[in-house]
Structure formats: C-alpha cells, structure tokens
Amino acid sequence: MGCFGVILLLAAVLQAVVLLLSPFYKAKSPFSWYYTRIFKPLLQDDQRYQWKFYLVPCFYMSLYGYIVYVLIQQVLPAVQGRLWLIEKVAVIPILLLITPVLGFLSMIVTPETTRSHLPGFPDQYEPDGIIYYPGITCRTCHLRKPARSKHCNICQACVLVADHHCIWVNNCIGKGNYVYFFSFLLANVASLSYGFLRVLQISVTGSERYTRSTVIFMILCGTFAVICGVFTALQLQLVSDGMTTNERDKWYTIQQIMREGSLVRTPQGEWFIRAAHNPAEFFSTNAYDDKAYALKNYKLIRDPSQIPNIYDYGSLWQNLKRLCT
Template structure:
C-alpha cells in the first residue's frame, strides 16, 4: 500500500513539473518552473545525467518486453514454436537491438579534432548553406562543410545528422551504420514478435491469456513507431541531406518562396544572396536600395551590390552538391 502511495505521489509531482511551463504564472507551477524545470532544461553541464534518462527508458521498456515473453508468454506458446525458433530467438531476435544500441551509444562520430585523414576536406563548400572560413564560436576552429556543433557533446560533428536522445550520442560521420543497424534490428525484432504471436493466436483453438495479447499490441505499436522513424530518416538520405541540412534547406526554400533568394551571374563561387527587405514586409525589396543584398552566410553581415542576378523562383534552380543522385549512392557515402 505504501509503495502505491509513493508511486502515485511521484507521478503527480512529475506531471506538475511537466505542466509548469504552461501555468508558470500560477502557484505551485511557478515555483516548480523556476526552481526545477527551467534549471533542469537549460543547464546541460550541471544536469548531464538527464541525457541518460531516455536510453534508460528505452532499456526498461525493452527488458519489460523480454521479461513478459520469457516469464508469461513463452510457456504458453512453447509447443507452437519451431525447434529452430527456440534456438534462435535469443541470439537473433532479442540480443541484436541491445548489442547494436550499445554500439551506437559508444561509437563516437568523427569531429573537427578527431577524425580520419581527409574527412574534413571530403565535402566542398556550396556557398549556399556552407561557407569557408566560418569559425565555430565554441571550438574556435574553422567549421568543415556539413559539420555542426553539438552543445551536448561539445564537439563539431562531421556530416552531422542529429543528437539522438535514444542512444545519447551524436549521429554523424563514423557511426551512421551503427545507428541504422540499431533501427533496423528493432524493426525486425518487434515485427517478428508481433507477426508470430498473431499467427499463433489465430491458429489456437482456445483463447490465449491476456499476456499474449498485451505483448502482441506492444510489439505491433513499437514496430510502427520504429518503421515510421526509420522511413523518415532514410527519406532524408534519399534527398542527399542530413536532418541538420533539412532544416537549412527549408530556410533556403522559404527565402525562395518569399522572392528573396537570388543568384549572381558573376563568375564567383559566392553566388547566392538575399534581397534586402523592409522590416515587416519580407516579400518587397527596398525601393531606394535596388541591388543591395546580404549573403546567405548567416555569419557574413556585409552588404553586397549586385548588378547582374536572377531571382530564384523554383527549387529545381537550386543544386544540392551533396546529393549523389540515388539513395544507394547517398547512403554509401554516409557510411564510408
């Protein structure tokens, strides 16, 4: 009874903390927001242990599924399993997600300081979303093309995709293959468990206990979640982008839709610019400063005068120099 009371109390406090940003002007939410939520979220150094919560959450769910199978489900369906299944379920179905998850967690992506020879020069600057001579304000070194500084890892990650909260690690050059194998192993394990349990349930002449249904539903739901996330990740690869670059390309296309993106006709590597616009009217260029532009480089605050240029009106006029043309070529490039 005492444990139940303590559990309900703990859950109630967590719920109050999570809702504190919404009601931060009302007590007791205001106190929880100021003293707990805001420091916890904003201070990445003092509360670094928080980044391990999601991997622990994933591990807890996975271990619960494994426990449910071995303790409650396997004794009920043992006679319906093939001999080969009984032998291979452990090493082929259950262990790979755990092993590959650990591998994705401990394998660090290459960064500006620690990398293989030639990694920092592999990709050219496209003078649209990446520019040379841009210094990372934290690392104090020049940022290679396709790199991004991660405030959690405190490194400039090469070919940075994102910081994955599920493995608490940056995904980038050097650990893409481990990350994708981790995703695929989860899909294989969960989908196999879901389909096999459904098959056994349909063939059974008697109603199976609730544990079988519960495990089937959980595995089915996790299969869908993992499959959707994996598809979205691979769709980005197909376009020759990373998750980090997808956001940058979205911004570029927003400029294009607003009629602000132009390309200089001069024979110069730096050929992409933005029209200088009135504050509050993003679509109209200044009437008294025709030909005045800013670089698409967010670190370059100079004004440029262009005499010969064209306004970009369609995404087909923009070339992604990092797109190799096919999904396979892009994927191979990432994992090399």
C-alpha cells in the same frame, strides 16, 4: 493509480503549465522557483545535471528488458509448439541479441569531431556555397567548421556530418557511427514487428486463448514497432533526399526564402537574399557573413529544382553508403 502515479501525474501537469504559460508566469511565484531550479537546469541547460541524459536510454533498456522477460517467461512457453525449428535456434536468439548489441555500439561509438580531424586532412564534403561555406570557424569551440558539421552543446564538440544528438542512445549521430545507428533502428523495427506479427498469427490461427501476457506482449511490440518504423522511415527519407536532420531546417529556410521571392543567384554561382526593406540590398546565405551587398546582375530563384543539392548522390543506397563509410 497509487501514490507514485499521482506524483508523476502532478509533475506532468505542472510541467505542462510551465511550458504553456511561459514566459508570462516564469517570473512570478511559485512558477519562478520551479522555472529557475527545475525546469531551466533540467530541460534548457545542457551542462548541468548530466545524469538526465541517461534517463531515456535507461527507460529504453528497462522497456526492452521487460519485453524480453515477458517473451521468455510467459509467451514462448505458450507458443513453443507452434514455432519452427529455425525460429527457435536462429531467428529469435539473433534478434534478441543483435538489437541490444547495436544499441550499445550506438551509445559508445562516438562520431568524428573537428578535434579528431587533423589539420591538413582533406574534408569528406566540399562546401556547397548555399548552406555551407569555406573558412568558417565555430563560434563556440573556435575550430574550423568543415561542411556538414554542427556544434553539439551536449557533447561540446563540432560533429562531422552531424545528424542529431539522439536522446535514445545519448550520443551524437555523425560520421563514424551512422552504420550502427541505422542498423540499431532496423533491428528494432525487425524484432518488434516479428514479435508482434508472429504471436498474432499464432493466436489467431490456433485454438489457444489469448493470455494476459500475450496481449501485453503484442501491445508493446505492436506499438513500438509502429513508432520505430515511422521514425526509421523519416530518417531514411532524409537520407534519400541527400540531407541530415540538421540540414533539414537549413534547406527549409532556403526554400522559404525562395517562396518569399527573395532568393537570388549571381552568374558566378553565389547565393544571396534580397532584403525585404530595400530591394537594392542583398545579404549572403552564409549565416557568418552579415555584410550588405549591392548586386546588379543576378537571377531570381523561383523553383526548388533551381537549387542544387551537391550532397544528394541520386539514390537512397548511394547516400546511405556515403554516410556510413
């Protein structure tokens, strides 16, 4: 394994111990030193050691560079005679170029934020009165929060139509860079799948023996094609359902409240949660409103079909087009 491998293994084991035993032992030596000096600033504090957010993008670029190196230096010379002309002059060069370009654009093109959203400029989305409400001010940056926005502690801003802060590109995904992010995902799936399937087909149907480089190339491409494919499918499923990654947990919470028999709606279209300790007391689904209400006329919601999602425009294509424009 080597000295470096042993160090990495010990670090991983120590990290696992801290994660599993915290908070029971984080105040006891020697875990307390590790927790306060390494674990907390590196994994919990978003404002310290900003260089840590570039580790995953650097890992991706290193891995991609290694795959390209193996392809050009060792795999292509072995399969050159089995490739079609269009693959040599168009397909392979385009896939090798477009993937890092889209990744770079996903990294440098920042999404729109409330700071760039000029006062008086119309919002892209209306509050739905269930998970988003008008007149909300962010508790962190103290600016008005439009519907579908979310404050990112890493970027220190409220991102419009926020999805998530992607560690692979160290950038928030939101209004203004969705098109680059989804294109980057699809480019990865396409290039990795093509590399794995094409080399596999040549190796199976040809008389050439598997070389060590060919096996490494296929393992890397095949493994990461599956990982990227699953992640892309999950992202597109969210889009098809008319929600972002940020909104997924919000809708889950609303539906969980419904399953508990506590979600109600008034004839005026206002949504409330019936208190478990006092059925005559109700609270708004607005997380910024902690007042208790007394309702007399309301309807108990029992089925998800009774909960409208105004951000779902009926199809994956329509929802994706709205996000990317």
